[in-house]
Amino acid sequence: MNYTFFDPPADYNNPRAATLISGDESKTYTHTTYLLIKEALYEIKFKEPCGPFKKALLQDNILAVGHQCNFYLFDIARQQHILTLPLNQYFGNIYQKNGLFYITDSSGVHCVSPQGDVHWHNxxxxxxxxxxxxxxxxxxYGSGEWSPPSGWEDFVLELATGKPVK
Structure with missing residues (x-):
């Protein structure tokens, strides 16, 4: 899927309607980023900048977006916000396996269904x-940074529970 994130200039006047994917509670937030996917324009409103990483994935009709300090799920067919998941310090990356999303942040992994259910968090x-x-x-299989800049330690987790494999 090709997509583009862009931050609007201060005097930006959006000539077409964007669909808010960050949920009604974000309407009053002062920071805005747009996500363009083909002809569709999506709006993400957030409180404060907190990280440089961002990514979008589309699984069937579910748009999964990691941006700043949150992970979002949005149903593009129903035009409905499903989930805003606050992350620890910043969004890292999104991975997919067996229809589930695995979201990393500064300290761990969240396992989330396309319906917005958080199955587990480590x-x-x-x-x-x-x-x-x-x-x-x-x-x-993964690794976590414990002592920057080169203190990465490997881990192995059970996919069903997020618990370490002993």
Whole structure:
């Protein structure tokens, strides 16, 4: 899927309607980013900038977006906000496996269904970044940054629970 995030200039006057994907509670937030996917324009409103990473994925009609300190799910067919998931310090990345989303932040991984159910969260995997390297069978292999800039430690988690494999 091709997409573009862009921050509007201060004097930006959006000539066409954008669909707000960050939920009604975000309408009063002062910061705005737009996401353009083909001909569709989506708006993300947020409180404060907190991280440089951003990514969008489309799974069937579900738009999954990681941006700043949050992860969002939005149903594009129903034009309905599903979830805003606050993350620890910043959004890291989104991964997909078996129809589920795995979202990393500064210290852990969240497992979320397309319906917005958080299946599990493990926030004890790092202090300044978590990466998933691969999924193998019912396990997730990754690493967490514990002592920047080179203190990465590997981990293996059960996909069903997020608990470390012993």
């Amino acid at each position: 926030g004890e995997l790092g202090t300044d970044g978590v990466m998933i390297h691969e999924f193998q069978g019912e396990k997730m």
